[in-house]
Amino acid sequence: MTIVAVGQTDLEVGNLPHNRQRIRRLLDDADHAGVQVLVLPELANSGYVFADRAEAAACAEHIPEGATCRLLAEWSQGGRLVVCGICERADDGTLYNAAAVFASGEHKTTYRKLHLFGKEGDLFAPGDTPLPVIAHGGFRYGVMICFDWLFPEAARTLALQGAHIILHPANLVLPYCQAAMITRSIENRIFTATANRYGEERGTVFSGMSQMTSPRGAVIVRAAERWRGVLSAALDLALAEDKMITERNHVLNDRRPEWYRL
Amino acid sequence: MTIVAVGQTDLEVGNLPHNRQRIRRLLDDADHAGVQVLVLPELANSGYVFADRAEAAACAEHIPEGATCRLLAEWSQGGRLVVCGICERADDGTLYNAAAVFASGEHKTTYRKLHLFGKEGDLFAPGDTPLPVIAHGGFRYGVMICFDWLFPEAARTLALQGAHIILHPANLVLPYCQAAMITRSIENRIFTATANRYGEERGTVFSGMSQMTSPRGAVIVRAAERWRGVLSAALDLALAEDKMITERNHVLNDRRPEWYRL
16 A cells, blocks of 8 residues: 555745745655655645746746755655645746656656646746656656646546556646546546645635545545645555456557547 | 437337337427437437347347438438437448437438447447537537547547537446536537436446536536436537637647647
């Protein structure tokens, strides 16, 4: 069994020390709970509702050298894995809505959000990295960010690469995602772990209700709309290797790509 | 506005006169309700739980010459459209789990189910026809059958061909589809109309709860688990042309196919 957790918190846009304190608190809570795999929200270092690109740039950090990333790398020592949404500044100054993955004390990969939401396109460059699947401790961890949930192609791409679970940092505003992730689980026979924010920022309300779902579409845990903390569960990730939704139907191999027009 | 309806009924495997009577009753009800577009369940001419291929073959009919098809063609006169699941025998004797579409008194197309469920593969050949979109009366009607719901590629294929609504004959056994169709609506900003069976046949229970959903994921109507009749609603199908889930996000054009591995 693998102890997987989602960390839900409020944040303050532009208040970097406050956000790092919030992250540190979630990391501590996860540590006490024996968590082995942890998902933290999207843009957790920075907050979300930037006034303009200059404010976003002032919040951005390099991966993996930034202050938040160093906390994450340290936490991941000893065989743990953590993914956290990071407002990233690349070497050339480009900003990305990214997810940084650290495992066993090392930076494993950075994923840059493919599907930007709302006004994010004014701040961030569209993602230019593949949807990643990280092999760690015998299992495969896929990563996508928030609005990627809307596009079934994203979760499908991760499942086809053998992900057992989708780790999903989020700052959810629309009311649809939590239910849609149940469908993503069923159609791919895969676990999902969505770590969401709660609270309000400059008039935008984030929906909380961080959750984990099973390959059979069960909601394993779902947080309250307003609640700060770490929700963990012991998951048998190997269950995601059973792709048979009936004795005769394999959810991936039964696809008929020659008839799809995508 | 277009009056769209789903017809829900019980059926008896192998009892063709009984099933035709059930279909005729739904057609009459739809006529009285002023329905313009009607969806009837999967394999409505034959029932579902065949003992063997011989029993299925004895129930099968040619499209469009079969007795059930003639009823459908007649009902569709005067500008109406109907899709109904048909146990089809092709000219070469091959059996298909098909959906026959009639409009304005004519056979428009036949779709043969791409994703066969459970033991259907022992009876039917896998579908060898494209997922169809039928232009009729200013709107575009997509068709898929039952278990096709599990594969997001099917609904996506129909949406990318401009379908305003997915007409979806079903014989649902698993508990997931009704909720998943809400996700299909949201991710494609499309209407859906699922016509399901209810009742039990040789130990298999069908779940009823035929439903229609809106491009914003609302459940417009949902039938009881056990109920026979026609549920209709006046739909503004043009709403499915608005693909903007936010002011900045188009659910089809925002796809990033170059990053998908499907």
